[in-house]
Amino acid sequence: MAKGANPYAETGAQHDGPRWGMVVDLDRCTGCEACVVACHAENNVPAVGEDEAARGRSMHWIRVERYWEGEYPNVRARFMPLLCQQCTEAPCEPVCPVFATYHTAEGLNAQVYNRCIGVRFCANNCPYKVRSFNWFEPDFPEPLQEQLNPDVTVRFRGIIEKCTFCIQRIRRVELDATGEGREVQDGEIQPACVQSCPPSALVFGDLNDPDSRVSQLALSRRAFRLLEFLGTKPGVIYLKGGETNV
Amino acid sequence: MSELGSREAGPDQPPGGPELSAQFQGRLLLEQRSDQEINEAVLRPMFQTGRGFWILVAVLGAIVAWGLYAWGYQIYWGMGAAGINRPVYWGLYIATFVFWVGISHAGTMISAVLRLLKADWRRPITRGAEAMTAFALMMAALYPLIHLGRVWKFYWMIPYPNNRLLWPNFQSPLMWDLVAIFTYLIGSMLYLYLALIPDMAMARDHTSGWRYWLYRTMGLGWRGTEAEWHKLHRALGIFSVVIIPVFLSVHSIVSWDFAVTIQPRWHSTIFAPYFVIGAVYSGLAALATILIVVRKTMHLKEFLRAEHFDPLGKMVMVAGLGWIYFWFSGVIVEWYGNDPVIIEILNDEVFGNLAPLFWLQMTFNVLPVFFLAFKRVRTNPLLLLIVTLAVNVGMYTERVLIVVGNLQRNYLPFNWGTYKPTWVEISIVAMTFAGFILLYTLFSRVVPYVPVWEIKEGRLRYSLRRIGRLLVPTAAEIE
Amino acid sequence: MSEAARLMAIFDEAAHTAEAIDALHEAGVADDQIVVMSGVPYPERALGRHVEWLRLPYIVLAGALGGMMVGFFFAVITPNLYPLNIGGRPTAGFPPVAVIIFVFTMMATIISTFLGVLWEMGFPEFGPKYYDKSATDGSLAVLVEFPAAIEHNVRQLLEEHGAHHIRRPELKPL
Numbered sequence: 001m002a003k004g005a006n007p008y009a010e011t012g013a014q015h016d017g018p019r020w021g022m023v024v025d026l027d028r029c030t031g032c033e034a035c036v037v038a039c040h041a042e043n044n045v046p047a048v049g050e051d052e053a054a055r056g057r058s059m060h061w062i063r064v065e066r067y068w069e070g071e072y073p074n075v076r077a078r079f080m081p082l083l084c085q086q087c088t089e090a091p092c093e094p095v096c097p098v099f100a101t102y103h104t105a106e107g108l109n110a111q112v113y114n115r116c117i118g119v120r121f122c123a124n125n126c127p128y129k130v131r132s133f134n135w136f137e138p139d140f141p142e143p144l145q146e147q148l149n150p151d152v153t154v155r156f157r158g159i160i161e162k163c164t165f166c167i168q169r170i171r172r173v174e175l176d177a178t179g180e181g182r183e184v185q186d187g188e189i190q191p192a193c194v195q196s197c198p199p200s201a202l203v204f205g206d207l208n209d210p211d212s213r214v215s216q217l218a219l220s221r222r223a224f225r226l227l228e229f230l231g232t233k234p235g236v237i238y239l240k241g242g243e244t245n246v
Numbered sequence: 247m248s249e250l251g252s253r254e255a256g257p258d259q260p261p262g263g264p265e266l267s268a269q270f271q272g273r274l275l276l277e278q279r280s281d282q283e284i285n286e287a288v289l290r291p292m293f294q295t296g297r298g299f300w301i302l303v304a305v306l307g308a309i310v311a312w313g314l315y316a317w318g319y320q321i322y323w324g325m326g327a328a329g330i331n332r333p334v335y336w337g338l339y340i341a342t343f344v345f346w347v348g349i350s351h352a353g354t355m356i357s358a359v360l361r362l363l364k365a366d367w368r369r370p371i372t373r374g375a376e377a378m379t380a381f382a383l384m385m386a387a388l389y390p391l392i393h394l395g396r397v398w399k400f401y402w403m404i405p406y407p408n409n410r411l412l413w414p415n416f417q418s419p420l421m422w423d424l425v426a427i428f429t430y431l432i433g434s435m436l437y438l439y440l441a442l443i444p445d446m447a448m449a450r451d452h453t454s455g456w457r458y459w460l461y462r463t464m465g466l467g468w469r470g471t472e473a474e475w476h477k478l479h480r481a482l483g484i485f486s487v488v489i490i491p492v493f494l495s496v497h498s499i500v501s502w503d504f505a506v507t508i509q510p511r512w513h514s515t516i517f518a519p520y521f522v523i524g525a526v527y528s529g530l531a532a533l534a535t536i537l538i539v540v541r542k543t544m545h546l547k548e549f550l551r552a553e554h555f556d557p558l559g560k561m562v563m564v565a566g567l568g569w570i571y572f573w574f575s576g577v578i579v580e581w582y583g584n585d586p587v588i589i590e591i592l593n594d595e596v597f598g599n600l601a602p603l604f605w606l607q608m609t610f611n612v613l614p615v616f617f618l619a620f621k622r623v624r625t626n627p628l629l630l631l632i633v634t635l636a637v638n639v640g641m642y643t644e645r646v647l648i649v650v651g652n653l654q655r656n657y658l659p660f661n662w663g664t665y666k667p668t669w670v671e672i673s674i675v676a677m678t679f680a681g682f683i684l685l686y687t688l689f690s691r692v693v694p695y696v697p698v699w700e701i702k703e704g705r706l707r708y709s710l711r712r713i714g715r716l717l718v719p720t721a722a723e724i725e
Numbered sequence: 726m727s728e729a730a731r732l733m734a735i736f737d738e739a740a741h742t743a744e745a746i747d748a749l750h751e752a753g754v755a756d757d758q759i760v761v762m763s764g765v766p767y768p769e770r771a772l773g774r775h776v777e778w779l780r781l782p783y784i785v786l787a788g789a790l791g792g793m794m795v796g797f798f799f800a801v802i803t804p805n806l807y808p809l810n811i812g813g814r815p816t817a818g819f820p821p822v823a824v825i826i827f828v829f830t831m832m833a834t835i836i837s838t839f840l841g842v843l844w845e846m847g848f849p850e851f852g853p854k855y856y857d858k859s860a861t862d863g864s865l866a867v868l869v870e871f872p873a874a875i876e877h878n879v880r881q882l883l884e885e886h887g888a889h890h891i892r893r894p895e896l897k898p899l
Contacts, residue, residue, distance in 0.1 A: 056664075057326060058332075065658065067659070080660075095417075095419060096415055096418055097421045097424070099414070117400065117403070118394050118395015119390075119395070119420055120330075120336065120393075121418070124333075124335050124336060124507060125509065127508055127509075127658075133332070134324065135324055135325055157326075157395070158394070158395030158397075159395055160395075230657075232508075
């Protein structure tokens with residue numbers, strides 16, 4: 001059982017496949033928000049505009065949270081990209097009355113848009129507040145609708161949506177690999193945010209594979225998971241040392 | 247016994263005779279009135295639909311129509327029409343939902359608990375209380391629909407399998423909520439209706455025209471035979487026992503909508519009893535408010551008297567003390583735990599942007615308890631009206647604080663937010679208040695507001711007994 | 726009993742009614758052939774009548790049991806028909822199951838109490854009935870059924886105990 005080597009692996013009857021996870025190196029993150037833009041483009045996430053964003057209606061599947069550390073004048077900015085943590089024991093899942101969100105066999109926290117009726121209970125119970133609600137009909141003004149990703153649905157008003165780890169990319173690589181009769185290689189799947197991160201602060205891979213890059217990075221002594229004391233067992237692992245390069 | 251009593255007033259003087267002081271006439275629950283006169287006194291106000299009544303109905307109807315327009319607006323444009331946002335995903339809608347469910351708790355409290363305890367002062371106010379329960383629950387039941395992002399898919403929560411044979415998730419507190427509210431709504435309406443059947447028959451015998459047909463239909467063919475009374479009593483007895491656990495569970499389940507989450511401050515074991523006692527507090531206060539208004543507008547002073555408001559006021563006071571106790575028990579533990587998130591939420595509540603609401607809540611929920619300790623307040627309609635209205639202002643504020651105040655702050659400070667209701671939310675909330683009053687007003691003109699048969703039954707059981715110089719009403723134990 | 730006759734009599738007061746019923750019993754009128762209608766529930770046995778045995782408690786218990794099974798089906802069976810991993814929870818954990826079974830049990834108990842008592846009373850029944858409207862005005866209407874042969878006797882008995890408006894009743898819509 002080499003799988004046991006990684007403390008963040010997901011084992012058990014339902015998890016004989018991969019457990020997709022991500023490592024976010026906070027010491028590398030520059031807060032450039034390229035991941036945010038890439039995510040919007042890849043996943044057809046609408047931009048709600050300044051007014052709505054000011055009212056707390058911004059829709060991002062990944063966002064960069066900025067925190068200040070220290071007292072003036074020794075102030076440092078800390079950037080923390082926050083996306084759905086794809087928790088193994090996700091608090092958002094049991095509270096949905098219509099099973100619109102559940103845990104897939106690949107360790108993803110799935111959101112079924114067609115099933116969602118918009119009670120927003122999951123959003124309330126998410127300690128990371130990474131679920132976005134479609135407050136209005138999504139608007140893609142000309143010529144934005146020309147660049148909509150055909151692999152991803154455009155969501156309706158009144159439902160919750162959130163990061164999928166770019167499930168469409170995962171599926172494409174898996175299908176290609178199956179077609180070529182081989183295993184999915186580590187690093188072959190790149191969600192949009194990972195692909196676009198200039199300092200390579202984001203790494204995606206299979207936490208159940210002890211040799212994958214994410215598993216190796218997760219063994220770092222800098223590794224921690226956000227709000228770990230809540231017991232949600234996230235699939236996103238943060239790395240943070242003492243210093244930041246910002 | 248004889249030493250205490252019989253020397254002052256001779257045994258030849260019958261109790262209830264001319265020397266019976268006016269003070270005690272009232273206590274005897276209409277001892278001096280014949281059954282026809284009671285029927286008349288209850289039925290007459292139902293026909294009074296004067297200009298004031300229709301103006302009230304028109305105003306309330308207009309508010310309801312405006313609220314429906316606001317709801318339509320929200321459905322058409324999306325939930326963004328309301329002021330909710332991240333992280334305050336639930337706002338006034340859920341707060342008002344909790345408020346209405348709370349209001350609905352007094353009906354059962356009065357009619358079921360007091361029926362089991364054989365407290366006779368409940369008799370004239372049971373129907374008003376039960377109607378309040380039913381209508382408040384109807385208003386409450388609207389909110390889970392109103393706050394749905396896709397209300398046109400509401401039926402996906404009804405337990406039947408979809409085309410992929412997937413059922414709703416019964417692990418979700420919202421499903422518990424749905425089922426519990428539905429159960430309580432059915433229970434309170436059937437309870438109201440069951441106790442109404444004999445009075446429908448009474449009204450049938452004394453009316454004509456459309457009212458006759460309505461009462462005949464609702465009376466189901468009641469004749470008042472002994473067998474019918476016997477069965478009705480048994481059924482009401484069973485109802486009283488069954489509906490008490492339901493009423494306790496409903497608000498507990500509503501509280502678990504919050505308490506089972508891992509949102510700090512919501513995640514609290516005391517929420518269930520805290521919600522139940524708060525519900526009883528606001529429900530009883532609302533009942534007192536309504537009874538005072540109805541007593542005035544429907545000329546039922548003869549039926550709703552000081553000796554009913556006095557114990558009701560005491561119950562409000564006891565519930566208020568309970569509320570303070572539970573509130574403090576919750577706060578002291580969380581404050582002492584010194585969890586940074588909780589401390590932040592508490593600080594925000596007491597000193598932050600919602601601080602005015604917090605102090606309003608504390609003032610209007612705590613002070614009434616002291617006022618209600620005085621009999622003068624409990625038996626003075628105007629003072630009692632002011633005090634009980636204050637209680638409900640306080641309790642409404644409490645619900646807003648629980649929903650909005652606790653959602654504003656959470657574990658990641660980046661996600662802290664604030665909330666301001668929009669005109670859509672305020673219109674819809676106003677719609678349910680107007681709708682409640684409208685339904686209640688119409689109900690009071692269609693259905694005998696005072697349960698006539700219960701009053702007559704209570705009168706049967708009363709007699710005057712002489713103790714010293716006093717003539718004391720006593721109730722016989724005959725059931 | 727081929728020839729049965731009916732009389733409707735109005736009493737103003739319960740004590741006289743009880744005496745009249747006793748007298749009727751002695752005159753050979755069976756208890757189930759006397760019906761007393763009143764606008765007030767007189768306590769059981771106040772009028773000297775036997776109390777009917779009710780099936781209502783059994784109906785209620787059956788309803789409660791049914792509700793419990795419905796709750797069990799929803800809370801335990803349905804999640805296993807389409808198992809989904811939600812937050813790593815068991816498909817049917819004890820607390821949610823307890824809540825759902827409790828609520829459905831109570832719902833069924835309430836509904837079966839209501840339907841049970843209507844069924845016991847034979848309601849709704851809008852057909853013509855023997856009735857007197859003075860029942861809801863504080864009087865007691867006594868309907869007696871007896872062999873036609875003793876009609877004179879019964880009429881006399883009723884009069885003796887203060888009844889008035891003694892007449893042969895007609896079936897009328899209420």
